[in-house]
Each structure stands twice: as C-alpha cells, then as structure tokens.
Amino acid sequence: MNTAVDTDYKPPLSERLEPYMAVIAPLAMIIAIFLFMAVASPDRFYRISNLELILQDAALYMPMAMAMTFVITQRGIDLSVGSVAVLSAIIMAFLVKQYGFSIYVGIPIALTIGALLGLINGLVITRFNVPDLIGTLAMDLVYKGLALLLAKGLVLARFPDILTEMGRGQTPFFIPTPAVIGILTMVAGYYILQRTHFGRYTVAIGSSPESAELTGIGVKRHKVYAYVLCGACAALAGLMLTGKQNAIQATMAPFFNLHVIAAVVVGGTSLFGGRASIIGSFSGVLLLAMMLNALVTLRIEFFWQPVASGFVIISSVALYAWIQKKDRDGAGGWFADLKTSEGQKLVRFSALLIGTLIALLAIGGVFAGDIAPSG
Amino acid sequence: MADTPLVQMRGITKRFGGVTALQNVDLSAYAGEVLAIVGDNGAGKSTLIKVLTGVYQPTEGDIYIDGEKTEFSNHADAAKAGIDAVYQTLALADHLDPAANMFLGNELTKKVFGITVLDNKKMRSETERVLMERLGVRLKSLDAPTDSLSGGQRQAVAIARAVYHEGLRVLVMDEPTAALGPQETARTLKLIKALKAQGLAVILISHSLDDVFEVADRVHVQRRGQCVGVALTAESSTQEVLGMIVGAKEDAA
The missing domain is CATH 3.40.50.300 (P-loop containing nucleotide triphosphate hydrolases)
Known part of the structure; x- marks a missing residue:
C-alpha cells in the first residue's frame, strides 16, 4: 500500500485537479447549461419528457463514443462511423423487409457487418499504411456510396417491435431503453479499458508506439481490434437510429462522425494519444446532447447546431492543451506573444486579409447594379 | 569470479x-x-x-x-x-502507471467468472516488491503515470521490468x-x-x-x-x- 505519502510536497491546486479535468470540465459545462436553462426556459427544458429526450438522443452516441475513445487513444481516428452505421442498418433492413429474415438474426448480422467494415478500415490503415484520417475518410465515401446504391433513395420503414424498443423504448423506470443500452456499452468500455490486455495496450500504443513495439505488443493487431470495436458499435448505433425513427434511409446520420469525435475530445481523451477517459466520453455525449436540446428549446435556428458543436470542440481542445502546458513555453498567456515581432507580422497579415475583404465588399456595394433573381 | x-x-x-x-x-x-x-x-x-x-x-x-x-x-x-536490455529510451509508456509498465506485454491475469482479466492489484504489489527487494527503490505513488516520475525512478521501473524475469x-x-x-x-x-x-x-x-x-x-x-x-x-x-x-x-x- 502507498503508505509513504510525502507531506512536504504539495503541488498547486491546478496540478492536483488535472487528472480529474476529464470529468470536471464537461460537468462544469453541463451545470452551466442547467443553470442557464433554469433562467432562460425552465418550464420547457425541465420537463421529464424533455430530460428523457436528452437521454434518448445521447444514448445513440454512447456506443460510438465508447469505441471512438479506444481509437483516439491509440492516436487513430475513425471518420467512417456514420456510414458504417447506415450501411449495416440498411443491409439489416433489406434482409428483414425484403428477404424475410428474422429480426433476431438481422440484429447480430448488422453488428457483424459493422465489425467487418471496421476490420476493413483497420486493415487499410495497418496493412497498406494509409494514414487513419485519409483511410477512414475514403472508406466513409465507399460505405456511403454502397448504402446509396443498395437503398437507391428508398426509405425502409416499419420494423419489428424489438428494434423500436432499442431505439425509443421506455423502461419502467425513468431511463429510456436506448439509454440503458448506451450506458451498458459505456460500462463495458470502462472495464475493457481497465481490465483487459486490449485496454492496457491501447493506452500503451497511444502513449508510445515505439515502446509498445519494443515490449513485444502486437501494435498493428490491437489497432485493428480498435477499429473492429468501432465498426460494431457504429452498427449498434445504426440499429438504435433505425429503431428510433422506425425507418432507415441512406442519407441519415450525416453529423455522426464529428459529433462522436467531439464528445470524446470534450471528455478529455487526448487526440495526441495515451490519455483515455470513458467517463469523460460519457459526460461529453451528455453535454453535447444537452447543448443541442437547449438550442432547440430556445427555438434557435437548426443551422446554428454545427456552429455550436464546432465551438465546443475548439474551446475544449484549447482548454486541454492549455492545461497540459503544451503551449506554456514561457510566452505567458494566449495573447502575450502578439507583441513579439513574429506575432506582429501575423497581426499585420490578418489585418491585410480582413481589410481586403472589407475593401472588396465596399467596391461591390458601391458598384452594385440591378438584382437578377437566381430562380 | x-x-x-x-x-x-x-x-x-x-x-x-x-x-x-x-x-x-x-x-x-x-x-x-x-x-x-x-x-x-x-x-x-x-x-x-x-x-x-x-x-x-x-x-x-x-x-x-x-x-x-x-x-x-x-x-x-x-x-x-x-539476456535482456534496458534501452536508452527505456521503452516506457508514459501515460501508464509503473505497475502497468513493469508488466507491459507480460501482464498478470486472473479469472473472474471464467473470463481472463488483468490482475491490477497483484501487478501493483509485485511492482512494489520487486522495486523494494531488488532495487531498494520506493516510489511515493504507484498510481501516478510514469511521466510524473524522475529520470532515475523511470530508470528503476525499466530495470525492474527486466529483472522481474527469474531467468535473467x-x-x-x-x-x-x-x-x-x-x-x-x-x-x-x-x-x-x-x-x-x-x-x-x-x-x-x-x-x-x-x-x-x-x-x-x-x-x-x-x-x-x-x-x-x-x-x-x-x-x-x-x-x-x-x-x-x-x-x-x-x-x-
């Protein structure tokens, strides 16, 4: 036991809090949203049905965020989860609707197809040495194309009860069925990370691929495993989405990729690898769901949603970078180096660019002629 | 000799x-x-x-x-x-704690309901034992990631990993x-x-x-x-x- 605790060294509060930031930061933002909504729109936001809606929305992203945590911790990224979800759900839908497959076979088939698509991702990355970013982005196009080819714009609808239960069912308690599924995957992810070789090696690979290789870990094999997990979890999300809408279409789930990555990154899992937080990813998913719900409740135009998501990603990544002292090279704060000659050049450059745009707009405005309708 | x-x-x-x-x-x-x-x-x-x-x-x-x-x-x-070597880079995964590093690639496991899982507790006590008995090193905290240790302590963890094998x-x-x-x-x-x-x-x-x-x-x-x-x-x-x-x-x- 660690009885030899040193008492004469006390790190500053910020350093002692650092390991817990993954939970504290999203939690603080969640509380901030709660407080804000208590003032802005308490009657509509705090309805039980609305809180259940938030959980239901969040649940969809939980399996993918769990799996993405592993991929990102290994210094990878999977930009194909959206189309993997849709493609495996569409194949399941065809088998069930057109070929009369039982849904109890269809669900495992969808999960297996998801895992298989993940396997293809993993092999493309590890065998052909295609960087994760490009590899999964390209496979995303492939899977999306295949989904469109299969469905040809058709909407497949009305599925057996088990699927709608997965997507929008209610347990006798407060929590919706999809949230139960999502939380179970999160708990499983937590144990996989803490208690299995795969979890341990995931952190080791992300921490230092060279060291992992030197200690005899099958780095490529475990990378493939992470993508397989990601594919299977994406398929699960695809099933939950199909159940939620009771319909599936090739153009669904357009914002899956960025939303999932955002949740993971907001939760404190490092994009530089080695630092994983399943609890953080869970809070990240909840935070994003609450934020989007708050936007809807406040009747803010739908098209602000990606703007808000992007803002949350940038601010949280910047926050973690700052906490990690990655940019504390003695330069002081974020804006301190604007006074250096290098900073001054950048300021002048930015001013020139903005000035040019303003000048062009002014010229356009001055010389503007009659309006030609585009229709 | x-x-x-x-x-x-x-x-x-x-x-x-x-x-x-x-x-x-x-x-x-x-x-x-x-x-x-x-x-x-x-x-x-x-x-x-x-x-x-x-x-x-x-x-x-x-x-x-x-x-x-x-x-x-x-x-x-x-x-x-x-015959084993401790490399100059030490081959440590900095985000993992000393026990995880000491057993990296060679983890101790136990069975829980027939499923093989990592035995983190045993790895921790073994790490503490080997560091103490073989190297006379006592780390303040076995929970902190390895990159929070000093250069000498990191060295000790890498050496402990090598000497843990009975046949070394x-x-x-x-x-x-x-x-x-x-x-x-x-x-x-x-x-x-x-x-x-x-x-x-x-x-x-x-x-x-x-x-x-x-x-x-x-x-x-x-x-x-x-x-x-x-x-x-x-x-x-x-x-x-x-x-x-x-x-x-x-x-x-």
Whole structure:
C-alpha cells in the first residue's frame, strides 16, 4: 500500500485537479447549461419528457463514443462511423423487409457487418499504411456510396417491435431503453479499458508506439481490434437510429462522425494519444446532447447546431492543451506573444486579409447594379 | 569470479553490405561483474550489444552461454536465454502507471467468472516488491503515470521490468545515465551495484568514464569496429582508457 505519502510536497491546486479535468470540465459545462436553462426556459427544458429526450438522443452516441475513445487513444481516428452505421442498418433492413429474415438474426448480422467494415478500415490503415484520417475518410465515401446504391433513395420503414424498443423504448423506470443500452456499452468500455490486455495496450500504443513495439505488443493487431470495436458499435448505433425513427434511409446520420469525435475530445481523451477517459466520453455525449436540446428549446435556428458543436470542440481542445502546458513555453498567456515581432507580422497579415475583404465588399456595394433573381 | 564466463562472444564480425561494423570482436562477461563497453561514436558498441541481445545476427562468430554455443535468431531467443536490455529510451509508456509498465506485454491475469482479466492489484504489489527487494527503490505513488516520475525512478521501473524475469542473468544497459542529473546518476549507479551484488552480469554502455570507473570491474574498449583492449578498472586510469578510445597508443607507436 502507498503508505509513504510525502507531506512536504504539495503541488498547486491546478496540478492536483488535472487528472480529474476529464470529468470536471464537461460537468462544469453541463451545470452551466442547467443553470442557464433554469433562467432562460425552465418550464420547457425541465420537463421529464424533455430530460428523457436528452437521454434518448445521447444514448445513440454512447456506443460510438465508447469505441471512438479506444481509437483516439491509440492516436487513430475513425471518420467512417456514420456510414458504417447506415450501411449495416440498411443491409439489416433489406434482409428483414425484403428477404424475410428474422429480426433476431438481422440484429447480430448488422453488428457483424459493422465489425467487418471496421476490420476493413483497420486493415487499410495497418496493412497498406494509409494514414487513419485519409483511410477512414475514403472508406466513409465507399460505405456511403454502397448504402446509396443498395437503398437507391428508398426509405425502409416499419420494423419489428424489438428494434423500436432499442431505439425509443421506455423502461419502467425513468431511463429510456436506448439509454440503458448506451450506458451498458459505456460500462463495458470502462472495464475493457481497465481490465483487459486490449485496454492496457491501447493506452500503451497511444502513449508510445515505439515502446509498445519494443515490449513485444502486437501494435498493428490491437489497432485493428480498435477499429473492429468501432465498426460494431457504429452498427449498434445504426440499429438504435433505425429503431428510433422506425425507418432507415441512406442519407441519415450525416453529423455522426464529428459529433462522436467531439464528445470524446470534450471528455478529455487526448487526440495526441495515451490519455483515455470513458467517463469523460460519457459526460461529453451528455453535454453535447444537452447543448443541442437547449438550442432547440430556445427555438434557435437548426443551422446554428454545427456552429455550436464546432465551438465546443475548439474551446475544449484549447482548454486541454492549455492545461497540459503544451503551449506554456514561457510566452505567458494566449495573447502575450502578439507583441513579439513574429506575432506582429501575423497581426499585420490578418489585418491585410480582413481589410481586403472589407475593401472588396465596399467596391461591390458601391458598384452594385440591378438584382437578377437566381430562380 | 567464476572460471567460465557467463556469456562469451568469440570472433564476432558483422557486416552491413560493404560496411564492416564489427570485426573479430571477443567479449566475455562473468556473473557478478559489471563490464563497461566504451568507445567513440561509430565504434560498434550498439551493434555489439544488438548482436548479443539477438536483434542482429552476426556475420561470423559465435556466442557461448556457460561455455555452450548458442544461436539467437531474434530478441525473444536471447531473452529466453537470460539476456535482456534496458534501452536508452527505456521503452516506457508514459501515460501508464509503473505497475502497468513493469508488466507491459507480460501482464498478470486472473479469472473472474471464467473470463481472463488483468490482475491490477497483484501487478501493483509485485511492482512494489520487486522495486523494494531488488532495487531498494520506493516510489511515493504507484498510481501516478510514469511521466510524473524522475529520470532515475523511470530508470528503476525499466530495470525492474527486466529483472522481474527469474531467468535473467545478463542485463545490458545502454547509456543509462546519459539523460540524468548528478543525483539521479548516483542513484542509477547504486542500482547497478545492487544488481551486480545479486549475481547478475551487467553490461554497461557509457560515454561517461567517471561512471564507468565508479561501477565497472572491467572496461572493454571499442575502436573502429574492433576491440582494442580490455582493462581492469582497478589497475587502469581514465587517462589510459581515454587514450585507447581515441587511439593515442597506436598513433604513438
């Protein structure tokens, strides 16, 4: 036991809090949203049905965020989860609707197809040495194309009860069925990370691929495993989405990729690898769901949603970078180096660019002629 | 010192294409001694230990363990024969705690409901035990990630990983003190002495002759791919060894 605790060294509060930031930061933002909504729109936001809606929305992203945590911790990224979800759900839908497959076979088939698509991702990355970013982005196009080819714009609808239960069912308690599924995957992810070789090696690979290789870990094999997990979890999300809408279409789930990555990154899992937080990813998913719900409740135009998501990603990544002292090279704060000659050049450059745009707009405005309708 | 060397390399030659990295090098190490390998950059020190640890296969020459001829086709073979190395980079995963690092690639497991899971508790207590008993090191916290430890403590974790294997007999250490401050260096040298006292053969590669003369029993001097001499530290001086490294003797003759 660690009885030899040193008492004469006390790190500053910020350093002692650092390991817990993954939970504290999203939690603080969640509380901030709660407080804000208590003032802005308490009657509509705090309805039980609305809180259940938030959980239901969040649940969809939980399996993918769990799996993405592993991929990102290994210094990878999977930009194909959206189309993997849709493609495996569409194949399941065809088998069930057109070929009369039982849904109890269809669900495992969808999960297996998801895992298989993940396997293809993993092999493309590890065998052909295609960087994760490009590899999964390209496979995303492939899977999306295949989904469109299969469905040809058709909407497949009305599925057996088990699927709608997965997507929008209610347990006798407060929590919706999809949230139960999502939380179970999160708990499983937590144990996989803490208690299995795969979890341990995931952190080791992300921490230092060279060291992992030197200690005899099958780095490529475990990378493939992470993508397989990601594919299977994406398929699960695809099933939950199909159940939620009771319909599936090739153009669904357009914002899956960025939303999932955002949740993971907001939760404190490092994009530089080695630092994983399943609890953080869970809070990240909840935070994003609450934020989007708050936007809807406040009747803010739908098209602000990606703007808000992007803002949350940038601010949280910047926050973690700052906490990690990655940019504390003695330069002081974020804006301190604007006074250096290098900073001054950048300021002048930015001013020139903005000035040019303003000048062009002014010229356009001055010389503007009659309006030609585009229709 | 025993009569038969624990490990002996005879007439090792290693060529990479047209480049001869090692030429007819002999090396022997005995149980319970520290053998230092010194030499300028490019003298063949690293190649020599890579042959010893099975990473490279010699073009000519043989390796003997307890007087018996052995061949290593990879590093795992050498490790099985009791030869392991602590690399200069230490090969630690900085985000994992010391226990996870010590058992990295070799985790202890237990069965829970028939499923094999990592036994984190046992790994932690074993890490604490090995660090204490073998190296006399006590870490303040076994929960903190390894990158929060000092250079010397990180070194200790890497060494603990090597000595945990019961069969370890020869430990090669590549520049263990290169990145350390004076205090940490002193601590690492103490670790090396402790390993020697436990009967291991420690092969130390170092640029620091001060360190070498503090812990080593013998010094093997490499120059331009050849062994130009082996000196007993008790009967030699840094001056003499330095002369051998730069080849002053030859030039004068």
